[in-house]
Amino acid sequence: MKYLLPLCIILILPPVASADWKERFEKEFLTRPWAGAQVEKDVCLECHSSEMMKPEARDIPRKWETSWHHQNGISCHNCHGGDPKDVENAMSPQRGYVGIPKNTQVPEFCGKCHRGILKNFLESGHGKALKSSGKGPNCVTCHGSHNVQKATINLINEPLCAKCHSYERVKIMRQALLVTENKMSQIEKGLTELKAQGVYTEEEQKTFFNTQAAFRTLFHTEDVSMVKRRTDEFIHQLNDLQGRNQKTFEELRFRKNFSAFLMLLFTGMGIGFLMFSRSPKKK
Amino acid sequence: MWERIKNWLEIRVGLDELIKTHLTEYRIPKNINILYTLGFVALVAFLIQVVTGFFLMVYYIPYSGTAFRSVQEIMSTVPYGWLFRQIHVVGSSLMLVVVLLHTLAVFSMGSFKKPRELTWVVGTLMFFTTLAFCLSGYLLPWSQLSYWATTIATTLPTALPYAGDLVAGMMKGGEQVSGITLNRFFALHVVLLPLVISILVGLHLFLVRRVGISSPPSGKAAEPERPWTEYRHESHPEGPSFFPDFVLKEMIMVMVFLAVMFFIITFLPTLLLPEEANIPADPFKTPAHIKPEWYFLAPYQMLKIVPNKFLGVTLQLIFLLLFVLWPFLDTREEKDLLKRPYLRLLFFLSLILWIVFTFWGKYS
């Protein structure tokens, strides 16, 4: 007991003596994301959300922040090029900066990544119209530019399409897609539900994404007959996935029942032991 | 038939005497309460961990490239793999809860006092070993949760000067948590720690038995005055027998423990397995709200708020030292917490502080 105080003093002296471990500790521990501080530097966002920009331009980072691209870590330089860490070269062509694409070049701009869709789009009536006459829809027409959201069938709607032509043919196309699209949202809901219940669904998720992407990429050709022909094949794959999801739900139900049974068994035994210990025994 | 076996053993090891001394005529204090069963429940919890841990090891692959996948296979492909894994996961947190409750019970009833100081010290070492088990086991599934919670925990020692980097480096096996860390944590979890805790458990049980069960301080059964100059086993000739009376009480509590465990497995299966537990470890992507597991939240939060980091760690080390050496610091004979207002205050204050820090750490 009498050694405790000197021991405490001895333990406290070293920090007074040593200096730079504090900085190292701060660097290693306090500035990490999990200690609360977030360290991210993006020069593009810094300028484009500052007072220097016109109000319309200042809105762009905010729009991007609500987008599906942002949620997946796609930032300004991924599409426009340039260096997001270096203010001197943020918009330098040497660092790949390409600026704002012309109307007719938008498909290639987005197609840097979305290659499959670019190929199908250029084969379509929309694509051909855009390239030949300079007039026609490009990606931004339907999907927006900075506020791109996850694609749904609601992107095909009368107010948008009727801007240029009648909605009749579009309606037929939409009908052809609807059944598949509905099935896909059912499966997506199922997968989310399974994930929430702790199931690891990566393989199913990959198969689902692949089927969904192939289906939606195909849509960009606007070839209704081809879409109809291949719908069967997609529905088959989706039914397969749905079946697998169902089986997993059944398995989860079994697990819950089994462990509930064990819980009741042990509760019963606990009560049994309690009563046994209280019941009088032979003297 | 049964009689013949018993007789065979009686001739060789004196079975009757063993049963009488250690079971039927081993007397325990008259006013013993249910809290005394917690030690046994902790032992049972540990044994459950050993058994389920072994079975998990049959399918688990301790290599960073395949660890995650092997755990997912246990959860989805191996028949009833999910059952053993869930028992192991829920069991580890529940075991720690029981160990904590046992510590609180022993403390509040003054059972650490003379002549039981050694039992207490061994007990605190068992507590630390249990925490080491939890830390090392947490990394093994190699998920985002595992990887980043371990990164935090193995970086905390860097707050110590000089030795800090060495300790952190030895734990991680490098600059960062990696496959090397996985290997050494696996070796710790599966070989060294079980060995250490087995020795400690053996010692702890021997001491409990050899010194004798302490009486609860309230409604005191008169303890004969004894001179502290020689060894004397503390016996309770007036009390009930250990077997079957107390053993029954222990079984009740074990059933309660198991019922709680399966309640969690049935109705809250994702309580200890949030989303990050199902994403393979990615050293380049920190999950948004990663925190250490609940038992480390209090030290973690304390470290975050104390302005001088070294002080933060030293305060905790001092607290741990006080914890281990408490019987040598608190030598007053009075065991009853109700008759010791200052100690009562200290006890509740520490408990409340720990709870506050834990919740603060969770939601900060």
Add this chain to the structure above:
Amino acid sequence: MKRRRFLGFLLTILGFTALGSFVYPLIKFLSPASGKAAAQKVTLKKSEIPAVGEAKEIPLNGTPAILINRPGKGFVALSRVCSHLGCLVEYDRAQNRLICPCHGAFFDLEGKVISGPPPKALTQFPIKVESESILIG
């Protein structure tokens, strides 16, 4: 006294039930996996083997895979499932690489990521090249 005996009997039954509820899963847990645990292999006959520079898509174990006859480097069998989100990659003969149509990822002909969002390489499958056939898987 009768109550005590009944309770004792009941506890014994429950105890054995509990034991059985763990022994049965344990037996299933430790038993060897049934039947189709062995991976299916695919054999390509000489006529099906792609020429130098060409590739052939083959389904393997339910996974779409591709066998490529790399000029100067021999055959390689890779999974076509992109490690990013699961789209099926396509062979670009002109540039000696594999391209994912979903987000523009490029893989080399060993399956390693050249650029793009995928976090890791494509799975490679073992192959055995014989005089008249190739065994994949």
